[in-house]
Amino acid sequence: MVRNLPDGRVEILAEGDKESIDRLIKWCYHGPRGAIVENVEYKFEPYKGDLKDFQIIYH
Incomplete structure (x- = not known):
């Protein structure tokens, strides 16, 4: 998931x-x-396997 923040x-x-x-x-x-x-800031969390695909949604 990638999103631009305000x-x-x-x-x-x-x-x-x-x-x-x-x-x-x-x-x-x-x-x-x-x-x-x-x-650039990042943090690692345990792998959950929740993300299966990627799609672009325009708002």
């Missing part, structure tokens, strides 16, 4: 193996082209 931050909820999550965290320090990344 204060300009981006929140990501992801599940996966350690290597994939490590790559995601590393990518977050740079972000997509044109992004200005000022800070």
Whole structure:
């Protein structure tokens, strides 16, 4: 799950193996082209297996 927050931050909820999550965290320090990344914070929680797919929803 990825969502833009009203204060300009981006929140990501992801599940996966350690290597994939490590790559995601590393990518977050740079972000997509044109992004200005000022800070990256993350925390690990026990794997639950809740996330099965990813879809983009525009609001």
